[in-house]
Amino acid sequence: MNYKRFLVAIIILIIIIGGMYFIGDNNQNNVTSIPETTDNIENNNNSEIKKTDGSEFLMNTLVRLRIHDEQPQAILEETFNKLRYLENKLSKTITESDVSNINKNAGNKAVEVSDDTYKLLKEAYQFAEKTNGAFDPTIGPLVSLWGIGTEEQKVPSESEIQSALKKVNYKKLELKDNNKVFLQEKGMSIDLGAIAKGYAADFVLKYFNEKDVESAFINMGGNVSVHRDKIDNTLWSIGIQDPDQTRGNIIAAIDGEDMSVVTSGNYERYFTQDGVRYHHIINPETGYPARKGVISSTVISNNSSYADALSTSFYILGVEKSFEIAKSMEDINIVLVTKNDKVYVSEELKDRIRLTTDKLEIIYR
Ligand code: AMP
Numbered sequence: 142m143n144y145k146r147f148l149v150a151i152i153i154l155i156i157i158i159g160g161m162y163f164i165g166d167n168n169q170n171n172v173t174s175i176p177e178t179t180d181n182i183e184n185n186n187n188s189e190i191k192k193t194d195g196s197e198f199l200m201n202t203l204v205r206l207r208i209h210d211e212q213p214q215a216i217l218e219e220t221f222n223k224l225r226y227l228e229n230k231l232s233k234t235i236t237e238s239d240v241s242n243i244n245k246n247a248g249n250k251a252v253e254v255s256d257d258t259y260k261l262l263k264e265a266y267q268f269a270e271k272t273n274g275a276f277d278p279t280i281g282p283l284v285s286l287w288g289i290g291t292e293e294q295k296v297p298s299e300s301e302i303q304s305a306l307k308k309v310n311y312k313k314l315e316l317k318d319n320n321k322v323f324l325q326e327k328g329m330s331i332d333l334g335a336i337a338k339g340y341a342a343d344f345v346l347k348y349f350n351e352k353d354v355e356s357a358f359i360n361m362g363g364n365v366s367v368h369r370d371k372i373d374n375t376l377w378s379i380g381i382q383d384p385d386q387t388r389g390n391i392i393a394a395i396d397g398e399d400m401s402v403v404t405s406g407n408y409e410r411y412f413t414q415d416g417v418r419y420h421h422i423i424n425p426e427t428g429y430p431a432r433k434g435v436i437s438s439t440v441i442s443n444n445s446s447y448a449d450a451l452s453t454s455f456y457i458l459g460v461e462k463s464f465e466i467a468k469s470m471e472d473i474n475i476v477l478v479t480k481n482d483k484v485y486v487s488e489e490l491k492d493r494i495r496l497t498t499d500k501l502e503i504i505y506r
Pocket residue numbers: 275276277278280284332333334335336363404405406409421422423424425449452453457
């Protein structure tokens with residue numbers, strides 16, 4: 142009996158010591174490498190700063206965070222709270238969200254939304270104007286019809302596409318006073334999938350600034366944002382995923398601090414039928430997945446929602462129009478991979494981009 146008790150005590154002790162080691166390791170001031178970055182632990186003398194990593198499935202994607210701060214766990218938890226708050230406002234599948242509320246009342250009445258939803262819709266509207274409707278926050282009916290990434294995905298009939306197209310037009314989205322929003326026709330619907338993650342990243346980055354967080358990294362699927370530089374005072378290095386997996390994992394890395402690197406690609410959500418790839422970025426002019434020769438579109442900017450909206454837009458608009466828009470704006474740099482193995486890069490990125498493949502011809506613009 143005594144021997145058994147002794148054995149149990151030893152096992153409990155082992156578990157406690159193991160747990161302490163785990164907690165201790167979590168709070169250590171070490172910087173380990175994560176896939177998108179190359180970390181360097183030299184020069185890292187600040188013993189107050191600790192690191193925490195966390196992940197959660199939010200906004201239709203796996204959100205991964207790394208926080209370096211005196212109290213990283215508290216920052217991490219509050220960050221996820223903020224993201225949950227935004228998801229509850231912006232999701233079109235959550236029935237009580239602002240977006241669902243607008244959609245349910247399309248053609249019927251204006252509904253009042255939160256400040257954040259209103260601000261994001263204003264921004265989305267401006268991008269619709271800037272891109273001449275290539276980016277359209279009222280894309281909902283077409284996204285639902287194609288159902289890419291859902292069990293209902295299919296190539297719709299021509300007449301289905303034509304009738305959905307009639308319900309897509311940002312000019313029929315009214316943003317009235319007092320946060321009131323109205324879709325003019327029944328059957329219209331808002332879909333913020335192309336900009337909401339960027340908006341969420343900006344929201345979180347603002348919070349990191351307020352809290353004076355030492356250094357942080359957010360990855361929301363194809364949207365990566367970094368707060369300040371790395372803990373060892375070197376630049377972050379963010380990889381751009383290879384749109385054609387046969388080439389390897391990344392095609393290039395971008396160095397920088399306080400930046401967002403947002404990629405839209407035809408490899409993210411798609412299905413193939415009769416040898417044709419049908420992906421999730423829809424051209425509102427045709428009603429079909431965009432086909433202007435771009436297979437991956439990346440925007441690098443300080444502003445994550447701009448980067449998000451524009452990376453989707455540039456995918457649709459093709460190389461020429463995209464560079465025209467990017468050059469007309471401040472702090473918008475781009476990397477566009479085309480299906481004929483070329484990569485078009487803003488010349489402002491010359492010193493910050495490293496191509497990691499020799500299969501692509503690089504052209505600076
Ligand atoms: P992203 O991954 O940021 O390029 O956004 C793609 C998502 O945006 C899609 O899954 C749709 O929800 C939505 N979307 C598709 N086409 C458009 C479009 N032309 N304008 C605005 N949003 C779109």
